[in-house]
Amino acid sequence: MSPPDRGSKAPIPADAWRTYRRLIGYLRPHRGMFALGMLGAIVFSISMVSFTAFAKVFGDGTFENRDPRTIVWLPLALIGLFLLRGLGDFTQTYCMGYVGRRIVKRLRGQIFERIVSLPVSYFDRNSSSVLLTKLTHNTEQIGQAATDSVLITLREALTIVGSIVALFYFNARLAAIALIMGPLVAWLIGIINKKFRRYSHRIQDSMGDITRIAKETLDAPRVIKVYNAENYQAAQFEGVNEHNRRSHMRLVLTKGLSNPVVQMVTATGSAIVLSIAIADAIAGRQSMGDLLAFFVALVGIAQPLRSLVGVSGPLQQGIAAGQSIFQLIDEHQEPQGGDRVVAQARGEIEYQNVSFAYPTGDATKLHGVNLKVSAGERVAIVGKTGSGKSTLVNLLPRFYEPNSGSIRLDGHDIREYRLQNLRDQIAVVTQDVVLFNDTIRANITFGRKVTDEQIERAAEAALVTEFVRDLPAGLDTMVGDRGVLLSGGQRQRISIARALLKNAPILILDEATSQLDSESERIIQTALEKFMQNRTTLVIAHRLSTIENADRILVIEAGTIVESGTHAELIAKQGEYAKLHRMQFNV
Secondary structure, three states, X not given: OOOOOOOOOOOOOHHHHXXXXXXXXXXXXXXXXXXXXXXXXXXXXXXXXXXXXXXXXXXXXXXXXXXXXXXXXXXXXXXXXXXXXXXXXXXXXXXXXXXXXXXXXXXXXXXXXXXXXXXXXXXXXXXXXXXXXXXXXXXXXXXXXXXXXXXXXXXXHHXXXXXXXXXXXXXXXXXXXXXXXXXXXXXXXXXXXXXHHHHHHHHHHHHHHHHHHHHHHHHOHHHHHHOOOXXXXXXXXXXXXXXXXXXXXXXXXXXXXXXXXXXXXHHHHHHHHHHHHHHHHHOOOOOHHHHHHHHHHHHHOHHHHHHXXXXXXXXXXXXXXXXXHHHHHOOXXXXXXXXXXXXXXXXXXXXXXXXXXXXXXXXXXXXXXXXXXXXXXXXXXXXXXXXXXHHHHHOOOOOOOOOEEEEEEOOEEHHHXXXXXXXXXXXXXXXXXXXXXXXXXXXXXXXXXXXXXXXXXXXXXXXXXXXXXXXXXXXXXXXXXXXXXXXXXXXXHHXXXXXXXXXXXXXXXEOOOOOOOHHHHHHHHHHHHHHHOOOEEEEEOOOHHHHOOOOEEEEEEOOEXXXXXXXXXXXXXXXXXHHHHHHHHHO
16 A cells, blocks of 8 residues: 555555555456545545635635625535535445455455365364454455555545645745654654554454354353353453453554544644744735635644544554465465366275374374275274274375375376365265254255255165154254254264265265264164165274174274284184274173
């Protein structure tokens, strides 16, 4: 953003300038409406400066020449000036509001598109609450910075320049004296800008903390209540809420002091100039009209100057928000893979000397894993918590990339497949069922364009219809936030129906029944048995009774496959699997 006049604003750091130039780039698609808004600002400024001419005519025509015509046309001129001012005000307000909302909408769209394309590892490192703050709170501040700050700067700068020209026109000597205060005002505004920028960054961070704790509390009301942790959560929230309040109050204090200080400095200079101007008028060195016009022009600088000081706050907040948002938008999306596309894979999977460690330094890792799974084979994976079971299967849909080695699907490295096509071949059912606040039907289809008959077949196969037929709205029943209106077994059946509808040749079951009671587990297991037929299936389970019929069972310990075989073979071997089996069934 250009400063209102040379020397009136301290230089903005280079990174802030780059951010602001990028923000201004969002105006290009709306330059017509933006130009119209700027035209309204120019009309508004012209009308404000025109009051000096009005004061000149009023002083000379009324007090010195006593022209009777002023009785009629001066009031009409006043109405005309306010009409012109109102027209400019409406045009600038509406047009800039239109452009601002368009920018906010576009930024939110870009942020959301980037979020859904980021790799899973990004979400491991970053809080979802911070991302929500960027999507909602920060974008609002950017809309104001990209439009209002430009508008106010242009409008008030033009008004100030016009008033200064009027000052020189009516009395150049006094105008030069008045401008001596300029460097001091510029220095004060520079200090104010630095403080605005510093406190704006702190407010951005504290809003992320507030959203995080609020989201955690809203997501886990039962846990909080059963552990009587209401006071603990309230104390946590109070801490970040108080930090946010203090940051805001520092910003408010800066805003509160900035205008009075700048205005006091300006008023002191204006008072000196005004006393000289009155002395000139009394001595007859200037007319009453010139005195009134000079006084109106001098006073007319005060309000625009205050607006220019005030725009620094939203501008610096917008720049701080922009830096945060652009950092997210510039994140690399997950690799999109190669060009290989297949209609449906056979489902043969091979891990070749695969090693992996989480970037966060998590202890769960894989060490030189070699594994081959035939098409249609049912392989169970067991082991202690943290042994690497979920890590092993999470590499297949490329949620993470191996540090070394390769994974092959039907003889081809999975990196050769187009990422979307690779994931089309895989269905996942996990213990943490994710349902969206929509109907059962929408949760089963999850964006897929399918017929009602296909939905009903999937619901029937997953035993969803057993409880849906008792619901008044059937498949169009709302499930509530995260499926809270349904039982755990019902949610899991919907998840299985969603996977069935996908009809993928590879199925991953990650503790799919671990959180269910025995009756629900029996029902879900029946649905899964039908689902696993003719599909390559990788089953992660803690309950060993659910995987005894697997074609092969793998035992993982510390990221390494230590045993492999059928249930009977591993029991007879009396190794790690047998030990796990004894521990579980003894209990």
